[in-house]
Structures are given as structure tokens and as C-alpha cells.
Amino acid sequence: MPRRERPLAEGDGALLRFARDLRSLRERAGRPTYRELSERAHYSEAALSQAAAGRKLPSLAVTLAYVRACGGSVREWEDRWRAVAADLEPPEPAGQKGSPYAGLVAFQPEDADRFFGRARLVEELSSRLEASRVVVVFGASGAGKSSLLRAGLIPRLDGPVLLFTPGVHPLEECGIHLARRTGAPVPPLGDDPRALHRAVRTAAPDGTELVIVVDQFEEVFTLCRDEEERGRFIDALLTAAGAGNSGCRVVLGVRADFYTHCTAYPDLVEALRDGHVTVGPMTSDELRLAITQPAVRAGCAVESALLAELVAQATKRVGVLPLLSHSLLETWRRRRGNTLTLAGYHASGGIEGALAQTAESVYGGLSEAQRRLVKDLLLRLTALGEGTEDTKRRVSRGELGDDDDTRRVLDHLADSRLIALDVDSVEISHEALIGSWPRLRDWLAEDREGLRLHRELTAATDAWEALRHDAGALYRGVRLERTAEWAAAGGGASLTGRERAFLDASLAAERAERGLARRNSRRLRQAVALLSALLALTGAATAYAVSTERSVSRQRDTALSEIVAGKAAALRRTDPPLAAQLSMAAYQLAPTRAARASVLAALPFPNRRRMAGHQANVNSVAFSHDGRTVVTTSHDRTARLWDAADPGRSAQLSVLSGHTSSVNAAAFRPDGRVLVTAGWDRTARLWDVSDRRRPFGLSTLRKHTGQVNAVAFSPDGRTVAAVSADRTATLWDVADPRRPRALRTLSGHTAEVVAVAFRPDGRMLATASFDRTVALWDLAKTRPPTFLKGHERGVTWVAFSPDGARLASSGQDGTARIWDPARGREVGTLTGHDDIVRSVAFSPDGRSVATAGEDRTARLWDVSGPGGHRQIAVMEAHSDVLSSVAFSPDGRAIVTGSDDDTAVRWGFPAAWPGPIDVLQAEAWLCGAASPPISSADWAAYFPGVDYRPPCR
Secondary structure (H helix, E strand, C coil): CCCCCCCCCCCCCCCHHHHHCCCCCCCCCCCCHHHHHHHCCCCHHHHHHHHCCCCCCCCCCHHHHHHCCCCHHHHHHHHHHHHHHHCCCCCCCCCCCCCCCCCCCCCHHHHHHHHHCHHHHHHHHHHHHHHCCCCEEEEECCCHHHHHHHHHHHHHHCCEEECCCCCCCHHHHHHHHHHHHCCCCCCCCCCCCCHHHHHHHHHCCCCCEEEEECCCCCCCHCCCCCCHHHEEEEHHHHHHCCCCCCCCCEEEEHHHHHHHCCCCHHHHHHHHCCEEECCCCCHHHHHHHHHHHHHHCCCCCCCCHHHHHHHHHHHCCCCCCCHHHHHHHHHHHHEEECECCCCHHHHHHHHHHHHHHHHHHHCCCCCCHHHHHHHHHHHEEECCCCCCCCECEEEEEECCCCCCCHHHHHHHHHHHEEECCCEEEEEECCCCHHHHHHHHHHHHHHHHHHHHHHHHHHHHHHHHHHHHCCCCHEEEEEHHHHHHHEEEHHHHHHCCCHHHHHHHHHHHHHHHHHHHHHHHHHHHHHHHHHHHHHCCHHHHHHHHHHHHHHHHHHHHHHHHHHHHHHHHHHCCCCCCCHHHHHHHHHHHCCCCHHHHHHHCCCCCCCCCCCEEECCCCCEEEEEEECEEEEEEEHHHEEEEEECCCCCCCCCCCEEEEECCCCCCEEEECCCCCCEEEEECCCCCEECCCCCCCCCCEEEECCCCCCCCCEEECCCCCCCCEEEEEECEEEEECCCCCCEEEEEEEEEEEEECCEEEEEEECCCEEEEEEEECCEEEEEECCCCCCCCCCCCCCCEEEEEECCCCEEEEEEECCCEEEEEEECCCCEECCCCCCCCCCCEEEEEECCCCCECCCCCCCCCECCCCCCCEEEEEEEECCCCCCCCCCCCCCCCCCEEEEEEEEEEEEEEECHHHHHHCCCHHHHHHHHCCCCCCCCCHHHHHHHCCCCCCCCCC
């Protein structure tokens, strides 16, 4: 007779409940003897009886054998075993330092000491890079491309390295990382394919080569939707690497399923012939090194049974490395002493389940509202594949919102290493999460078409906000209908506030347009019905019919006038002369309220007044005091003089060369005969410009130990103030400009000083600094300055009003501020720019202020009211950020400078920006707008209406 099973101990712990339930499973199976179970399970009777003894947790293998022998659910009991194992050996906190394994995130250059197993591949890649100027590394997702580049290749390179991922705008991303490396302004890498080549030669020290490493190059195809920009980026990289005097080599890391995308570019195909490296799965020996050596370096050991299990699981598997690394991290957190054990590995979920278990654990610990946020967040962070696997997608923080719940969810996911947070972006740590977490796969499969609609809606919202809510950027027609149906069916719950605002604005615009169309259609139907009735009348009613026909024509003209006025608004940025003529033609066709507003909104616009000649960013602009000359300074180390006497043209007069670095600012002496320039070569220079076509240098002001950022002449022309990155301002006696003499150094700022202005009476000096303050210096005394504090980030420019009673400052916080310097207090804030405000200027009458911002706009503000500071106009013409703005002495023009290497002169009607009627506006616009609207454009916008150009 078989021996009775020993009773379980008293208690209700997780281990005892597990043993009790195993025994119950055996009871339900008919209570087979342990000998019978042993024959079915192929494990010893002792091992099986110990599994249900409740004294220690059996291994996962024994547990599942016991369950199979009793006819139980293997999946259910595997989950039970992992839960009990996690309860008995809880993991250490996820954020604990000292882990020898990276988990989901890629190894970085600083992780080279724990990067093992790829020595052969690193050697091959290094040799290939020595032989070829362009190397492309292909590998499946999860094959370890990023770690190979970052922790394998980069630490072996002797020279400088530029590492980045392309993102949505790869050229811009490249320029930003290059600027961070050099400390110089972001180089323009636009239409010229050699621009990157020149920037690299400037950035790399003599005799060295810069290695440009572009990781996750597939983002060029998944995130960058502009095919033209994609082509320019690829051309720029290949040109920089292939030029005869090239200063760089290029390494691209690309996911293998994007190989065919790369073959669409012939020059890239040519590079692939000689510079192609493939990352495949690790061999068994390489896996052993990758598993054991990081642990050894950390003073730990890997149990031999665990090593054998991991090698068996991972050998010859493509894309398994992130899962392997994550399971090792979770096993290390469950280590016993200093040993990574097989039991801890099974408790973590193993290679297949560790990632899903971590994600599920994090998800399960959140509230219902936070779970909805996790779903929305991870769907946003996934780019749906078109014929390829789904990939991760980097998004900006602004796309996600900034409420407390969102921040908590982001922090929670980041602490668990499921996502990676940057200063202004978020992305999934590794694409392995997309394929390994069943819940996320289910979310992605639920409504792929809805997700695509959501992606398109997000992109359209970004464009709408970039265009300052331009109605022309709203959804219409089929796109709006499909998106609205998706949102109404439940997709609207995942929209952010900004996306909801865009969709609501699109629906409102659609309703308004349909209402207008219905009214016009009703009028036309009524008119047609009336005409039909009149046709039945006798010839005596002919005169009445003619009158009615004219009424119908007027109704048609009214509708067409309103439609064209709306289309003109969408053209105002890209083709201002045509937009102005369409506005006037619409008003002349039918003087509707919309057409009248469109004519007035056309003021101002530039026309044949672009000053193009610099070879790099225009840093500053300034008028001479007689208004006949404009000076521009540039990163190309020159200043240039332009003829501003003729409003219709802007001819270059001369080039001032002498600085050995960027020329950041310039100012004319009040009599216009001397110019002072500020250079990043730590000098300011005085020039004789009495003959604008033949200027020459007078002297050099040398005192500062840092870049000279700005200069200004005193109102009497006898003193120059220069400010510098060395945190000081220096006053110079320049009564004799050939023999300048340093007078005084002003110290008090705690960061770089970037702008300076004299009060019109010459008794006070204002300086602006990146320490977030404006300093006011009483030049008649030597006491410390008064500091004006209000900007939340660095101050970029200062300007006094003509009467000296007010001071304007601009800042990196996206605002300009108006101050009462006598009382040392702020009296107004100008908000409207979407980015840093780089420059500010008062009009000669003091009633207006102009600002220039990195949102590519200049803005005009009415500051004449006692407490009202309102925006009057937005001026858009530049293709890059604006750096500077200046009024002409008569107030009839503004000049703006930009990082697009040009300056633009804007002209105003005499009465503007004051009250002006539509006839005055038309007269001025006709004097400025050219060429006249063509007959083809007319027919496109005014079908059926005789060609009548508005300006004759």
C-alpha cells in the first residue's frame, strides 16, 4: 500500500498555496501515485513529491512536468510559478546602479568596458572604414547595430566623431549636432549639397577627419516625410564624404528591411558596393562572452546551467539581443548573492517573457486613467510599417501634453527602461517591445487605419500651428470626413488638446464654407427659377430679365470675391505680390468685408528688396542715421554696405573684410562717416565709411578675452561701448578713431553679455546678458548697475525708445518686454512669437516696436497706449530663423536679417501702421506689387470673369 503524503505546514503563504493547489490538481486527476506520475513526467518520484511538499519552490521544468502529468493547463501554471518566484525573490529597484547589463537601451560609448562578443565585427567595421569613406551597416532590428556603432566603433576612433539620429528633419538635426560640437551657430545646410562639406571642414581640426555616424538611418524613410529633404540629406552626406578635399567619413546604421529603400538613391548604391557591413546573429562563443564578461567585470558569476540555457535560446536567432539583454538585467536584479541563477532567469520570464512581464507589471501597477495614457503614448511612439515591420517613432514632449498624469506615466515607463526620455523628445527604448509585448501588438492590430489617420492628424496639427493657425492649413473634404468619423467612433479619446483644437477648427471652417455654399446655391436656384419664369413672359418683360441677370452676376461676384480673399491669405507667405493682387482684384470684383480685410492684411510685404550676398548667416542689420545705407554683418567674417536710398532696389556697395571670425554686430557713428563692428575674434574694429564704395579700416579695439558680441556709439559719437562673452562691457574713447583709448570696464553680469545700447541722452548704458538680466549703468557715476529681472531665460537684445523713457528687451523665453528704466520695473510683455526672440527695435516716433524671432517671423507691435501693447502685423519672408531687426530713420521701412544668409527690406505706406483706408492700401500695393498678375493666374482664380488686372 502506498505511503500517505506528508501534510502541509500551517499557514497561507504564497509557497504553501502553490503546493496546496498542486495537490488539488493531482486529486482532480484521480490521485495517481507518484510512481505513475514519474512514468508520465519522466522525473523521479522524489522530485515530483518535493514539488508539492511546500518547503521550497520547485524548478519551472519540474512544475510543468507535474502539471502535464496531471492534465493541467501549462500556460496557467507557468504564470502561477513566475508570480510565486517573483514574490519569493522580489527584484531590486529598477533604477539601481551598477548593473552590468544595458537592458533594452543600446550600449553607449561610455559602456565600451562592458560591451563584449563583437570584437571580430568591430575589427571588420574599422578596417572597412579605413578603406572606404562611406560605410553602411545593415542588420535586423535587435541585431545590435546601435551598440556596435556606439560602444564598439566609436571608442576605437582617434579623431572627432559626430553621432546623431536623423529624426523628422535630418538636415536640421545634423546642423544642430554639428553646432553643439563646435560651439558655433547652426550652419545652414539647405539647398547647397556642399554646405555640409564646408561646415565639416570648418569644424574638424587641421589634419584630422570627422567621422559622422548616423544611427537608425531608417528614420530618414519612416519619420522624414519630405522626399526632397530626404534626398538633400543623403546628397549632403555623400558629397561631404566624397569631395576631393573631404574632411569626413560617414557611417550609416540601417535596419535590414530598409535595404531596398536605400537602393532608390544611385549614389548610395555606389557607396554600398565597397562599404557594406552586415550584422548577423552572434555565434555561441560570442554569446558566452557577451553573457559572462559583463558579470565578471561587476564581480558576479553566471550559473553554468543558466549560461547553457541562454546560449541555447539565443544561438542563430536574429534580433534576439535586446530580449537577451533585458532578461539578463532582470535576472541580475533577482540574483542570489553575486550569482545569476537559472531560477532567477525563469522568475524574470526568460528571453521570451521578461520584456512582456516587465511591461505587463508596469501596466498593472497603474490606475485606469494612467493605463489609457500608456496605450495612447505607446501608439504615438510607434510608426506603422508600410511593407516593413512597425518601428519606434521619436516624438516631441509638446505633442504629448504637460499635465501631471502624463508626466507621472512618462517617468514610470522611463524608470522601467521601456521608454527613453530626452530633454525635448520621447521614444521607445527598443523596437523589441513592439514585437514582444502581446498587449501592445493587440493595440496596434485593433485599428491600424485609425492609427494612420491619427499620425496624419498630428502632422497636420504641427503644420497648422507652425503657420500660426492659418485657415489654409485646415482639413477639408474627404480627409476631414474620414478623420471626423474616426474621432466620433472613439478615436477622439486619444486626441491631445492641440489636435482637438485643429479638428474643431477644421469642422467649423467646413461648416462655414458649406453654409456659404448653401446660401449661394439657394440664391442661384432662386435666380434660375425666377429666370425660368421670366422666360415664359412676353417680350415686354425682357428688361426685367436683364436686370435679374445682373443681380445673379452680382451674387456670383460676391461669392467669388469671398472665396478668392480666403485663397489670398494662404498665398501671403509664399507669393506676397500675387496674394496682394488677388486681394485687390477680389475687392474690385465685389467690395465685400472679407475682401476689404484681405487688402488691408496684405500690408506690408517685401518686393525686390532682398539683400543677398553673404555666404553664411546674417547676424545683424542696421541703418545709417540718414537712412541711405544699410550695414549687414555675417558669420562669413564680413560686413557689407547696401544702398538703401532707392526703396525699389538694394544694391551692394562694398564688403568690409578684416575680422578672422564671425562679425556679430555693427553700428554707424551718428554722422555716418565711421562704422564699428564686433567680431568673435575678440576684437571690435573701426572703419572709415565716408565713401561707401571704398571703406577702409581705421583701428582695432583689443581688450576683451572672449567673443565681442555687440557694439554701440554714444549719441555724441565720441564713445564706443563693446560687450563680450567674457561677461564685461568696455567703454572706448574714439574721438580720434585712429587712436582709440580704453576708458572703463563694466563688470557685474554673471554670464555672457550679448547686447548694448546707449540712452539717447548718452548718460545711461543698457547691457543684456544670458544671465537673464538687463543691467542699467549710470555713466556719470561708478556705482553698481541696476538690474532689470523678468525674463525667464537669457536676454538677447536691448533698445531705448527715442525719448529714453522706455527700454525694450528680447529674450530666449520667447517674449519681448517693455521697461520703465527710471523706476526699474516692467510695464508690458509682448507675447506671440513661438520661439526665441533674437532682436527688438523702437520706431523713430516711439509708437511701435519691431521684434525678430527664431519662428522665422518679424512682428510689429503698437506700444503707444498707456497699458495696451497689441500686435499689428506678422512679416514672413525668410526661410530660416530671424536674427536682427532695425527701423529706418523715417520709420517707413524695416530691415530684417536671417540665418538664411539674406536681409530683407520691408516698406510701409506713409500712414501705416496707423489708420489707413482700402483705397490708400490699394494705391501703395499697386506701386509695390509686380509683376502684374498673369492671364493664366487670373483664369485659375476668377474663372468666367474677364481678365482685369487690379493695377493698371
